[in-house]
Structures are given as C-alpha cells and as structure tokens.
Amino acid sequence: xxxxxxxxxxxxxxxxxxxxxxxxxxxxxxxxxxxxxxxxxxxxxxxxxxxxxxxxxxxxxxxxxxxxxxxxxxxxxxxxxxxxxxxxxxxxxxxxxxxxxxxxxxxxxxxxxxxxxxxxxxxxxxxxxxxxxxxxxxxxxxxxxxxxxxxxxxxxxxxxxxxxxxxxxxxxxxxxxxxxxxxxxxxxxxxxxxxxxxxxxxxxxxxxxxxxxxxxxxxxxxxxxxxxxxxxxxxxxxxxxxxxxxxxxxxxxxxxxxxxxxxxxxxxxxxxxxxxxxxxxxxxxxxxxxxxxxxxxxxx
Amino acid sequence: xxxxxxxxxxxxxxxxxxxxxxxxxxxxxxxxxxxxxxxxxxxxxxxxxxxxxxxxxxxxxxxxxxxxxxxxxxxxxxxxxxxxxxxxxxxxxxxxxxxxxxxxxxxxxxxxxxxxxxxxxxxxxxxxxxxxxxxxxxxxxxxxxxxxxxxxxxxxxxxxxxxxxxxxxxxxxxxxxxxxxxxxxxxxxxxxxxxxxxxxxxxxxxxxxxxxxxxxxxxxxxxxxxxxxxxxxxxxxxxxxxxxxxxxxxxxxxxxxxxxxxxxxxxxxxxxxxxxxxxxxxxxxxxxxxxxxxxxxxxxxxxxxxxxxxxxxxxxxxxxxxxxxxxxxxxxxxxxxxxxxxxxxxxxxxx
Numbered sequence: 001x002x003x004x005x006x007x008x009x010x011x012x013x014x015x016x017x018x019x020x021x022x023x024x025x026x027x028x029x030x031x032x033x034x035x036x037x038x039x040x041x042x043x044x045x046x047x048x049x050x051x052x053x054x055x056x057x058x059x060x061x062x063x064x065x066x067x068x069x070x071x072x073x074x075x076x077x078x079x080x081x082x083x084x085x086x087x088x089x090x091x092x093x094x095x096x097x098x099x100x101x102x103x104x105x106x107x108x109x110x111x112x113x114x115x116x117x118x119x120x121x122x123x124x125x126x127x128x129x130x131x132x133x134x135x136x137x138x139x140x141x142x143x144x145x146x147x148x149x150x151x152x153x154x155x156x157x158x159x160x161x162x163x164x165x166x167x168x169x170x171x172x173x174x175x176x177x178x179x180x181x182x183x184x185x186x187x188x189x190x191x192x193x194x195x196x197x198x199x200x201x202x203x204x205x206x207x208x209x210x211x212x213x214x215x216x217x218x219x220x221x222x223x224x225x226x227x228x229x230x231x232x233x234x235x236x237x238x239x240x241x242x243x244x245x246x247x248x249x250x251x252x253x254x255x256x257x258x259x260x261x262x263x264x265x266x267x268x269x270x271x272x273x274x275x276x277x278x279x280x281x282x283x284x285x286x287x288x289x290x291x292x293x294x295x296x297x298x299x300x
Numbered sequence: 301x302x303x304x305x306x307x308x309x310x311x312x313x314x315x316x317x318x319x320x321x322x323x324x325x326x327x328x329x330x331x332x333x334x335x336x337x338x339x340x341x342x343x344x345x346x347x348x349x350x351x352x353x354x355x356x357x358x359x360x361x362x363x364x365x366x367x368x369x370x371x372x373x374x375x376x377x378x379x380x381x382x383x384x385x386x387x388x389x390x391x392x393x394x395x396x397x398x399x400x401x402x403x404x405x406x407x408x409x410x411x412x413x414x415x416x417x418x419x420x421x422x423x424x425x426x427x428x429x430x431x432x433x434x435x436x437x438x439x440x441x442x443x444x445x446x447x448x449x450x451x452x453x454x455x456x457x458x459x460x461x462x463x464x465x466x467x468x469x470x471x472x473x474x475x476x477x478x479x480x481x482x483x484x485x486x487x488x489x490x491x492x493x494x495x496x497x498x499x500x501x502x503x504x505x506x507x508x509x510x511x512x513x514x515x516x517x518x519x520x521x522x523x524x525x526x527x528x529x530x531x532x533x534x535x536x537x538x539x540x541x542x543x544x545x546x547x548x549x550x551x552x553x554x555x556x557x558x559x560x561x562x563x564x565x566x567x568x569x570x571x572x573x574x575x576x577x578x579x580x581x582x583x584x585x586x587x588x589x590x591x592x593x594x595x596x597x598x599x600x601x602x603x604x605x606x607x608x609x610x611x612x613x614x615x616x617x618x619x620x621x622x623x624x625x626x627x628x629x630x631x632x633x634x635x636x637x638x639x640x641x642x643x644x645x646x647x648x649x650x651x
Contacts, residue, residue: 076645077641077644084644086394086396087640088641088644092637097633098636099634102342102628103345105628106627106628230460269468273463276463276467280452283452284446284450
C-alpha cells in the first residue's frame with residue numbers, strides 16, 4: 001500500500017509540474033491548452049541536452065528552455081496577436097509533436113527514430129528522513145525531480161498570494177484594465193506568465209523522459225498535458241488543489257500498472273480510461289461553481 | 301481596453317472565435333508560403349536540398365492517377381470532419397472532439413456490418429453509414445450534454461472524451477468486434493460486397509464525393525437558412541443572440557450534432573472504403589487535421605473542400621518524399637501547424 005502511494009506520487013510528478021505551470025498561465029488570463037506541447041518539447045530537449053552534454057543538470061535546464069520556447073510561440077500568437085487561446089494551444093501541441101518527431105529522425109540520419117538511451121535519474125532518498133517508517137518510504141525516497149515538484153507547489157502558493165508579482169499576475173487574469181490603470185503592463189505580464197508556464201511544464205516533460213523512461217519516443221507525453229489542465233481546473237487554480245487532483249490521476253495510473261498482479265478481472269482498457277473519466281466526472285460535478293479568472297481567454 | 305463582452309445567458313465565459321474576412325485568400329496563401337519557407341529550413345537542417353525535396357513532394361502528389369486517388373482518400377475524412385468544424389467554429393463552439401467522434405463512427409459502421417444477417421450489400425452499406433453518423437453524433441451529443449448541462453468548457457470535454465473514445469475502440473476490438481487470433485487489435489475484414497465503390501483508374505472511394513456533398517449542404521444551411529443565420533449571429537455576439545431570441549443551447553446542439561454526425565461518417569467511410577476493417581487508433585490525429593482544414597477553408601464549408609484536398613496532396617507528397625530522399629514525413633505536420641499559427645496571426649480581428 002505504501003509502495004502503491006509512493007508510486008502514485010512519482011507518476012503524478014510530471015502532471016504536478018504541468019499543472020503548476022498551467023496555473024501561472026491561466027491565473028494571468030491565458031488558457032493553458034498548450035501544456036501538452038510544452039511538456040513534449042521539454043521532454044525532447046531534456047533527452048537531447050543530457051545526451052549532448054552528458055550532464056543531467058544541463059538536460060533539465062534544456063527542458064525548461066524547450067518548454068519555454070513552445071510557450072513563447074503561444075504567448076506571441078495569443079497575447080501579442082490576440083488569437084484564440086484554445087486553437088493556438090492545440091496547434092502548438094501538434095507543432096511540438098511534429099517538430100520533435102522530425103528532429104529525432106533527422107538526428108539519426110535515417111527514417112528510423114534515433115535511439116538515445118540514458119539511465120533514468122536514480123532514487124535520491126533524503127538522508128535520515130528516509131529511514132522513518134512509512135513516511136520515509138512515502139515521502140522521502142523519490143527521484144530528485146519529485147522533490148522539486150513539491151518545492152514548486154510551496155513556492156507557487158507563496159508567490160501567488162504573498163508577493164506583489166503574484167498578485168499582479170492574478171490581477172491580470174481578473175481585470176487587466178485595473179492592472180493597466182495601476183501602471184503595470186498587462187500584456188508583458190501575460191507573456192512572461194505564459195513563458196514561465198512553459199518553463200515549468202518543460203520540467204514536467206523532463207520528468208517523463210529523464211526520470212521515468214530514460215529515452216524519448218514520439219508523442220511520449222500521451223495526453224498528460226490535458227490531464228494536467230483538467231487537474232488545475234479541478235484544483236480551482238490553486239497549487240495544492242491541483243497537486244491533489246494530479247495525485248488522484250497518479251493513483252489511477254499506478255493502480256492500472258498493478259492490476260495484473262492483483263488479478264482483478266477488469267479490462268485494462270477500462271482502467272486506462274479511469275483518469276479521463278474521473279476528470280470529466282469531477283469537472284461535471286463541480287460544474288459552474290468554480291470561479292474562472294474573470295478575464296481568461298479575453299484578448300488585451 | 302477593447303470590446304467588453306458581458307457574460308450573458310448563463311453560459312460559461314466564451315469569447316467568439318472570429319476570423320477577419322478581408323483578403324482572406326491572400327492571407328492564407330501568405331501563411332502557407334511562410335511555413336513552406338520554415339519547412340525549407342528544416343529540410344536543410346537534415347542535410348537535404350529543399351528544392352529537390354519539394355520537387356519530390358510535387359511528383360509524389362501529382363505523379364500518377366493512383367497518387368491523386370491516394371490523396372483524395374486521405375482528404376475524405378478531413379473534409380467530413382472539417383466542414384462540420386467550420387460550422388461549429390462559426391457558432392463559437394470550439395469542438396476539438398473529432399478524433400473521438402470519428403472513432404465512434406468507425407465502431408458504428410463495423411458493428412452494423414458484423415451484425416448484418418447474411419451477405420451485406422448496398423442496403424447494409426447505407427445502414428452502416430447511417431449508424432456511423434448516429435454514433436458520431438451520439439459521442440458529440442455526450443460532450444454537448446456535459447458542456448451545456450454542467451457548464452464545463454467544451455474544449456476540455458471534447459479533448460478528454462477523445463482519449464476515452466480511443467480506448468473504447470481498443471476495448472471493443474479486444475472483445476465483441478475483435479478478430480480472434482489476429483495477434484493485434486483489429487476487427488475481421490469487411491466482406492468485399494460491402495466495400496465502398498471505388499472510382500476506376502484513380503482508385504479512390506466515393507467517400508470524398510459524399511463529403512463534398514455534405515460540405516455543400518452545410519454551406520447552404522449556413523448562408524440560406526434561419527438556423528445558419530442564428531449560427532452566424534451566435535459566433536459574432538452572444539448578446540445579439542440573446543436579444544434576437546435565438547437559443548444558444550439550441551444552436552450549440554445543432555452544430556455539435558451535425559459536426560458529430562459528419563465526423564461519424566468520416567469514421568464509417570474509413571472503415572468501409574479504406575481500411576476495410578476497424579483498426580486500433582485509426583482516427584488518431586484526424587481531429588487536428590479537421591481543425592486545420594476548417595481554418596484553411598476560412599470556416600466556409602464549401603472552401604473546406606479545396607483545403608482538405610490540399611492537405612491530402614501535401615501528405616501524399618510528403619510520404620513519397622520520405623521514400624525517395626529520406627526527409628521524414630513528420631515534416632508535413634510541422635508545415636500544417638506552422639501554417640495554422642501564421643493564419644491565426646494573420647486573420648485575427650484587431651479592434
């Protein structure tokens with residue numbers, strides 16, 4: 001059981017990163033449909049960066065940069081040129097899919113995908129704390145990026161509610177006119193928020209490629225960006241709420257992986273549907289009660 | 301700062317999706333041109349000559365009657381789904397669920413053929429296509445019910461339902477519709493008598509003709525009927541829709557069910573005309589192609605016809621380019637997405 005929960009946390013890690021990034025973007029007033037593409041470009045950049053330099057730190061930095069580049073495209077098209085958020089986000093997702101697939105193939109010089117195999121990031125138990133029974137296994141025996149996700153939650157919750165930058169960002173999503181009147185530039189804030197979103201979501205991609213798998217495969221994010229988007233809405237644009245929603249999806253996937261060994265007679269396809277059905281169910285249940293940032297999706 | 305839109309009629313916040321229409325053809329051609337320049341850069345990155353690559357692409361697309369037929373077969377599902385999306389977008393309903401609706405159309409068609417008593421003939425084909433449209437509409441209807449009933453954003457609902465539909469295809473293929481002992485997930489072959497008729501020489505199935513008829517019909521509905529007028533008003537202003545007494549819910553149901561039924565037909569014709577069986581993941585990525593052709597066609601259903609054929613030719617050409625000079629065909633996805641971004645930039649309304 002403890003192992004199961006610990007696995008759920010590890011599986012939820014990329015979702016948490018993406019959801020945190022998405023909160024930045026949506027709180028500033030831009031729908032984060034492009035999370036999938038940011039993660040995918042991040043995952044690709046992480047593998048190529050690590051493979052090219054031999055350093056995992058460089059790979060992780062490259063992932064953040066890759067995600068930020070995807071986000072830059074979204075920021076320019078939606079914020080600067082005021083295009084529809086949803087269609088732009090989806091387009092960048094497809095662009096990232098095409099671009100990473102293409103670049104991966106030309107790197108190998110043939111039509112087969114290049115095979116880069118890296119050792120997945122190792123577990124990094126926290127000395128001392130990981131020895132505590134139950135809690136140690138559950139919380140302090142994880143690979144490095146999982147800790148970073150938790151730190152990210154703390155940091156984002158603090159920044160959004162306790163700093164001027166965070167308050168300005170939220171105000172831009174609620175009432176950009178007021179931000180403008182207060183002497184700040186809502187367009188600049190939105191662009192920066194979206195780019196920051198890309199950086200964080202790119203780290204989520206690095207978790208998948210560097211920490212979970214150790215290589216890059218075409219479209220390896222497999223819809224996790226959309227799940228992260230659902231979880232930040234379910235979590236009411238609040239870092240801890242979103243992280244909790246991500247953990248539920250993580251648990252559903254961990255359950256699927258263990259299904260065979262439990263010997264439960266349920267089709268694995270139905271179990272794979274579970275995260276999406278849970279997301280839809282919760283969204284439908286919450287209905288209109290949630291308060292979207294008032295100016296979200298509205299061009300400046 | 302700009303148009304303030306009151307949040308009306310109890311719907312979730314939605315801002316109409318608009319395109320500028322002045323000089324739209326020039327704008328779209330510019331967008332395609334710019335993305336081809338970007339593509340040339342990517343080809344050069346692969347150490348290949350862009351001119352050689354593009355001429356291989358052209359030769360691949362138009363080289364023979366058969367190649368053109370292949371392109372038309374590719375264009376057929378994009379046209380079905382894309383013309384439906386054009387109507388949805390016109391009404392400001394961003395339906396991203398074509399993937400799932402196509403998948404359900406495929407299930408509907410295959411299930412009908414397998415359940416047909418005796419030798420399936422023309423009647424079976426017609427019933428199967430109707431079932432495909434019905435199933436596609438059903439899946440779109442589910443999304444609409446969640447969207448309107450519970451106020452969940454339609455983009456999110458349709459995207460999440462795509463994943464469910466994809467897994468649902470795998471589920472039925474591993475069970476009732478599956479071919480036992482095939483080794484991988486597929487249904488048994490459709491009997492030859494139920495295959496869609498193919499045009500000789502070019503060898504494309506009649507799906508594209510049905511799709512073009514559908515697009516023409518949608519264009520007529522959009523411009524010549526009261527419903528079409530309501531759709532156009534809804535896309536321009538929610539407030540005007542409410543003042544005019546049009547039901548936004550009714551419009552949303554109308555456009556979603558039409559788009560769903562058309563996407564279902566896309567799935568049905570893929571199964572009966574192209575693959576001749578239901579296969580795992582046959583609809584993956586079609587939803588985005590549908591969005592692409594809808595935007596290339598400037599949200600005018602009749603203009604989606606050349607847009608879909610263009611994408612079909614582009615993809616056939618890219619496959620041949622990959623075979624001949626080894627430039628990965630994933631390039632085509634990059635070209636499509638880049639063009640979309642340029643179109644989005646070039647056609648946005650500025651206040």
